[in-house]
Amino acid sequence: MPHGVVIARNAAQVAALLKTAQAERVPVTVRGGGLTTEGESVAYGGVLLDMTGMSRVLEVDADRLTVRTEAGIFWASLAEVLRRDGLDYLSAPLNLTSTVGGTLGVGGIDVNSPRLGCSADQALALQLVTPTGEIVECSDTENAALFERAILGYGQFGVITEATLRIRRYTPIRMRYFYYSGLRTAIEDLQLLDRNDASDYCGILTMMDKAINLLVAFDSDEREAAFDANWQTRLRGSGEAGFALRMGLHYALRPWRLGEALYLWRRKRELFPEFRRPEHTRDGRMHDRAVVFSRAVWKFWGGRQMVIPDLATSAGKFADAVERGNAVCRRFFPHYTLYCVGIRLREDHRAHYEMSCIPPDALGWAYGCEFEPMIGDAVYSRDTLQSFKNAIYDIGVDIGGSYYRFGGMMKGYIRRALGDAVVERHLAMKRAADPAMILNRDVIF
Ligand SMILES: Cc1cc2nc3c(=O)[nH]c(=O)nc-3n(C[C@H](O)[C@H](O)[C@H](O)COP(=O)(O)OP(=O)(O)OC[C@H]3O[C@@H](n4cnc5c(N)ncnc54)[C@H](O)[C@@H]3O)c2cc1C
Numbered sequence: 411m412p413h414g415v416v417i418a419r420n421a422a423q424v425a426a427l428l429k430t431a432q433a434e435r436v437p438v439t440v441r442g443g444g445l446t447t448e449g450e451s452v453a454y455g456g457v458l459l460d461m462t463g464m465s466r467v468l469e470v471d472a473d474r475l476t477v478r479t480e481a482g483i484f485w486a487s488l489a490e491v492l493r494r495d496g497l498d499y500l501s502a503p504l505n506l507t508s509t510v511g512g513t514l515g516v517g518g519i520d521v522n523s524p525r526l527g528c529s530a531d532q533a534l535a536l537q538l539v540t541p542t543g544e545i546v547e548c549s550d551t552e553n554a555a556l557f558e559r560a561i562l563g564y565g566q567f568g569v570i571t572e573a574t575l576r577i578r579r580y581t582p583i584r585m586r587y588f589y590y591s592g593l594r595t596a597i598e599d600l601q602l603l604d605r606n607d608a609s610d611y612c613g614i615l616t617m618m619d620k621a622i623n624l625l626v627a628f629d630s631d632e633r634e635a636a637f638d639a640n641w642q643t644r645l646r647g648s649g650e651a652g653f654a655l656r657m658g659l660h661y662a663l664r665p666w667r668l669g670e671a672l673y674l675w676r677r678k679r680e681l682f683p684e685f686r687r688p689e690h691t692r693d694g695r696m697h698d699r700a701v702v703f704s705r706a707v708w709k710f711w712g713g714r715q716m717v718i719p720d721l722a723t724s725a726g727k728f729a730d731a732v733e734r735g736n737a738v739c740r741r742f743f744p745h746y747t748l749y750c751v752g753i754r755l756r757e758d759h760r761a762h763y764e765m766s767c768i769p770p771d772a773l774g775w776a777y778g779c780e781f782e783p784m785i786g787d788a789v790y791s792r793d794t795l796q797s798f799k800n801a802i803y804d805i806g807v808d809i810g811g812s813y814y815r816f817g818g819m820m821k822g823y824i825r826r827a828l829g830d831a832v833v834e835r836h837l838a839m840k841r842a843a844d845p846a847m848i849l850n851r852d853v854i855f
Contacts (some may be wrong), residue, residue, distance in 0.1 A: 412439065412453035417463035418482060421537060421545045421571040423793060424459065428569070428849070429543035431457060435846045440565050442482060442512025447718055450564065450853045451512065453666040461511050462570060467491045468583050481511030482571040485529075486700055490622035500532045500581040504703035511570040517562055517753075517767045519778060521625065521699065524604040524752035528768075530561045531669055531756050532575045534805055538568035541844035545571075549758060558759075559839065561767035562817060565850040566836075569844050575799055583611060584634060585627040585685065588647030591656065593736060596622045597729045597750065597777075598644050604752045605716050608641040609633070611699075614750040617674050621657070627696075672733065673745060681710055693754075714786050717795045719802040722769050722782040723811040725752075728777035735781050738801040742794070743782040752777050765836050765854075766827055769812040824854055 418424050431438045437456030444451045468478040472495055479488055485502035488510065492498055501520035503513060510529075514536070515817040518529025518826040526532075535549035538560050546568070560569040590596035591815040596614050596762040603612050603626065612626035624647050624705030650657070684706045688696050723731045732750060753774045755768065768776050781802055799820065806813055807826045825833050836855050841847070847855070 411455075412458035413455055415458045415460055416743055418459055418461045418569075418571070419463050422537055424539045424569050424571055425543040425545050427457065427459065427543075428541055431848045432542050432844075432846050435848065437848050437851045440511075440569050440850055442509030442515075443484065443505075443507040444512075445508050446512065446516060447716075450516075450850070454852075456848075456851075457762075459569065461509060461569075465509075468572065470495060470497065472497060473578075475577050475718040476574055478574045479510060481514070481536075481573050482509050484509055485513070486704075489700065492577060493580050496580050497577050497741060500529075500576055500578055501526045502700065503527050504700055505707060506700065506704045510573055510575070512565075513565060514561060514573060515565045516595060519751055519753060521597060521613045521627065521703075521751060524612050524754055524775065525607065525610060527754045527756060528562075530762075532577075533573050534576060535559055535574040536560055536570050537634050538571035539571055540568045541568065541849040545746045549574075558762040558764075559716040559836075559843075562768070563762075566840055566854060567849075569849070581629040582692070582697045583627040583699060584695050585611070587628070587650070588624040588645050588815055589650060589653035590622040590624060590647045591620065591653075591660075593619055593622060593732055593748075594729045595646050596624050596730060599624055599647060600750065600752065601725055601728070601775075601777075602644070603641060604754075606641065608637055612752070613717075614748065616748040617677050617684070618670075618746055619740070619748075621653070621668070621674050621678065623793050627699075655705075678747075681706065684709065711782055711784065713787070715785050715790060715795065717782050717785075717799060718782050719799045720778055720813055721802060721806050721810060721811050722753075722767055722772075722776055722813060723806075724769055724772040725775050725777055726809060727809050728779070732779045732803060732813060734805045735779060735802050738798065738805070739783065742798045742801070743785075745786075747782045747784060749780045750777065765832055767812055769810070770828070771810065821852070821854070 416427055438459050439453035440459045440461060441451040442461050464480035464482035466480050470477050484498060484507055486506045488499055501522050503518050513529045514533050538546050538548055540546055550557060564785055600612060600614055603609050609626040610633055612627045613625050615625060616622045659665055685702060690702050696702055708846060721731045721735055754775055803820060803823050812827055840855055
């Protein structure tokens, strides 16, 4: 527990807090939605700075397609405001309570990230309160070094109080599915679509390694028609009926696996209607993917215990990483889901990826996979869950990858994954910026 909670109201108040905390050497832990899963926004003593008190949209510029917002706003609330003007954010996590500031600090992946990049890459400028209490504006052109460290920087170099983000015109989406029975084939097809900009949204969602679904979705009829003309026939996945037939045959020859077949069938029957709920679908188009996916995430994956380690790699290493992670899931849990997605990288400005979730050797795209056990009402010991996470994270170290979406990596892996030289360089920058090491202490260093 923290010793006290401060609800952020404005940059001046945050600056006063940080100045005092710096002088008195009191740790300050910043919390947005609190959804990162390695305890980054949990305060162990000191002050918890709750950013959700700063959640106003300050200015929408429909001509330039930008928005200036306070950073404690949830993406879903930002979307509500933007959609009044027929606008939308570019990409954001598929849950309802991540904040803009927390997400810019860690990355942020959506199903359109293969095309539009991670949420952090939408940021054009930030207002930042530094650990010593200065209020600073930063961007690629103004205080660029600070901007580099603030984006994807896990809140080490300042509290993000405001952000200017690129936005776009709002479009409902039409989603299609292709079914695969092999992970590698599905991943190869996913990467083929990404490389060729063949769809607007693309990702893989599986039921264990048996029912592997490549989701593709489109913002417009034109894009969908181009996909049908050029790419659909090149995909090796099948439609629902063909896949059901193949699975029927597979399990008919393996009657001892009937339990697994029944699980897959039940799961499909429960899950798929969620993606087509009538209140979120009109004319076959999904009107709010964040709401639809978030509901599904909490309803079908949420529970008393949740553990979601992930791996991020370059495109070339990805299929190996997923297959190895899949073997770990099989060893630990009877039921699980894998969620894979690409992240388009900014090649013009790679410095801000250093010491982030983006693997150092990724060029063009990085790829991430979440390994999500379906725990349900079962209860696992902390040791079992920790061993599972270690087994996944060890793969990342072994193949030279990184760990991404859920707010980073277990602290013990940071040096192993990124190397001492990089960590020491960033530690020196952190010491210079935050002499008493008060801000988001113990998350990275
Ligand atoms: C069920 C579930 C589903 C998820 N789905 C997705 C998904 O689809 N895509 C995805 O990318 N992620 C997903 N996540 C992970 C989570 O959404 C991201 O890590 C998220 O963006 C974190 O935002 P937050 O506001 O909760 O950050 P927090 O957890 O509050 O904070 C993240 C880090 O940033 C720091 N911080 C917070 N606010 C600020 C600020 N204003 N200035 C400086 N530092 C700050 C914190 O100290 C912490 O270190 C999911 C998580 C869960 C539990």
